[in-house]
Amino acid sequence: MSTMTVQGSFEDLGRPLHETTFCVVDLETTGGSAAKDAVTEIGAVLVRGGEVVGELQTLVDPGVPVPPQIALLTGITNGMLVGAPRMTAALPAFLDFAAGSVLVAHNARFDISFLRAACTAQGRPWPRFEVVDTVALARRLVTDDEVPNRKLGTLAAYFRATTTPVHRALADARATVDVLHALLARARGVTTVEDLLDFCRTDDGRRSRRHLVDGLPSCPGVYRFVDGGGRVLYVGSSLDIRTRVRSYFTASEKRRRMTEMVQVARSVEHVVCATALEAQVRELRLIAEHRPSYNRRSTRPERAAWVKVTDEPVPRLSVVSHPGADHPAAAYVGLFSSRARAREAVEAVHTAFDIRRCTPRLSRRGGGTACALAGMGRCSAPCVTGPDEAYAGVVAQVRQALDGDLSPLVETIMRRVRGLSDQQRYEEAASERDRLAALVRGVDRAQQVRGLVATGELVAARKRQVGGWELVCVRHGRMAGSAVTRAGEPVMPTVDALRATAEHVPPPVGPGSAALPEETSLLVRWLEKPGTRLVVSEGGWALPVGAAARWSQLHLVEGGRHGASLWRVPGETG
Known part of the structure; x- marks a missing residue:
């Protein structure tokens, strides 16, 4: 079951940040109290879409002497202020300059308090600008590990601002512009003025958003946090949707990125799933589809890699991202989590x-020039001699190893590891060991996935803690459906219904799976867990290498008839 969303108006989507004019302002004053002190300089920069569209700078005669310590800090002396406009003239000029914009300041409470006090003194109504404080933004977006404090000078240096703040109004405003842009780049999911203003509030907004939990069910499924523009911010899965989503709105949620995400979210959508495995699979698919900015894992499935023996006159090893598109005669191992792991293999x-x-x-003719590796004895140089029978034998050994016969390779590498250890070259030995481990994992995973992908249909069962069974239908390495039975309820009618209604999955082309590689790997891990029974297997499912000796076949009999073949680990009951 999925939730129904209603399309909003353009006004509901908010004002995009790139279409909004910001007025970044900084004031220099004779002191820190808006009630007792006065402004000596105003500096402001108008920015829109990341570009500066206007600047304003003026000294202001405060009507009182500048204290010596302030003059030393800012460099603004009494002599410099002779002939400068009074605030009665400077304030209207600034208000006209900033009209229609969103005000931005570093420690905005200070600057705004002086501007509001000036308006009050002149009998002017405050224009009620929307205000963004870069200090508040920095507290949310920059960690204590990155900077010792949130002062403008510290942040400007950290973000490499083009202008160094020097306690002069225009220079400090220019530096604040660079800091603002750097902070906005970090505020994932903040795309409108409304998002930004909500993000800057002192209250992180979690309590006020707990109503988003209303209506969520307490059952297995997948959930999506969505912003005001309909963009998916985060995807997760849980055995209890309501309880899990509610945890994001409590003080127990300490992750900074999750706090940010909750501030931006406007709704939570959900899909109820029959089993926890179905929820995990749907989570992977939704993450791959939407690539939510607040998810860290599974958002870039294309980063995964395979290793193959190329189909060339002189074969070699190659790291590829999409195995299904290549010649079917090539041998593949994987899936590796990254190209770096594949290169280790x-x-x-x-x-x-x-x-x-x-x-x-x-x-095949050869006649090329030998490279440096051939000179070091690390390559047989088929580019010079052409691929002879000896090289063909090497390629056959490589194919055999990638197909699962790793004994000769393991023996060779372990001899090298022991030799390096005897020479106390421990770092090199560890590197060799890690490369071997990466290869073994890739070959093992390829065997597991290959058997599941070749299987036209498989239905597996696991006992539920509350009684009954959870059933999963897998076709060509893709989850096609799932169902559950209650305690004491016959299993086979549910199996038959699941098979009849499961998604049709055609056989994949080439060695790749019909599903996301991570989904197939997840299914393999689930099938290998103790307690999993294979109810139906059509099309060649083979247990992983070495597993057949650990498993024994059982038979499920219901109503006096043979229902299905099951498998279990010896010693299990039920």
Whole structure:
């Protein structure tokens, strides 16, 4: 079940930041009290869409002497103020300059208090500007580990502002512009003036947004935090949607990015799922679809990688992102979490086998020039000799290793690790070990995924803590549906209904899965957990290498008939 959303008007979407004019202002004064002291200088910068569209600077005759300590701090002396306009003339000029904009200041309470006091003294109504305080923004967006304080000079230096603040109004306003832009770049999900003003409030807004939990169910499912423009900010899954979402609005939620996200969110949508596994799978799919700015994991599935033996006259190893698009004769291992991990696996193979490392496409004729690796004895130089029977044998060994026969490779690398350790070259030994571990994980994962992808249909079951079973239907490595049964309820009618209504998943082209690689890996991990029963398996599902010896076949009999074949780990009951 999904929630129904209603399209709002353009006014409901808010004013985009890039279309808003900000007036960044700074004042110099004779002291810190708006009731007792007076303004000596006004500096202001108008910015819109990241560009400066106007500047204003004027000295102001305060009507009283400038205290020596203030003159030393700002450099503004009594002599400089002779002939300067009084505030009765400077204030109207500033108000005209800033009209229609959003005011921005560093420690805005100070500057605004002097401007409001001047309006009161002149009998003018305060224009009720919307105000953004860069100090408040910095407290939310810059950590104590990054800066020792939130002073303008500190932030300007940290963000490498083009202007250094020197306690002069225009220079400080220019520096504040750079700080503002740097802070806005960090405020993920803040895209409108309304978002920004809400984000700056002293109260982080969590309590006032607890109404977003209203109506959420207490059952397994996936949830989405959505901003006022309909953009998905964050996707999560839980066994209890209501309880999990409610936790984001309590003091127990300490993550700064989650606090930011809650401030920006305007609604929470949800999808109820039959099982926790279905919720996890839907979470992965929604993250891949929307790439929410506040999710950290699974937002870039294209960063994952595979390793293959290329289909060339002189084969080599290659790291690729999309295995299904290549020649089906190529051998693949993976999925690796990143290209760096895939390259570690490639290095492990190169350590054990003399397969070429260069990347140009070579012909069978040879006649090329040997590279430095060949000179060091680390390459057989098929570019010079052409691919002979010996090189073909090496490629066959590599294919055999990537297909699961890792014993020769492991023995070779472990001999090298022991030799390096004996020479007390421990860092090199650790690097060799890590590369081997990356390769073994990739080969193991490829075997697991390959068997599941080749399976046309598989239905698995696990007992629920409250009784009954949770059932999952997998087709070609993609979750096609899930269901649950209650305690004492016959299983096979639910299995039949699940198979009849599950998503149709056509066989994938090439070695890739019909699903996101991370989804298939998640399904494999779930199937391998103790207590999982295979109810239906059509199309070649094979247990992972070594697992068959640990499992025994059972039979489920319901109503005097054979219902399905099940598998369990020896020693389990039920």
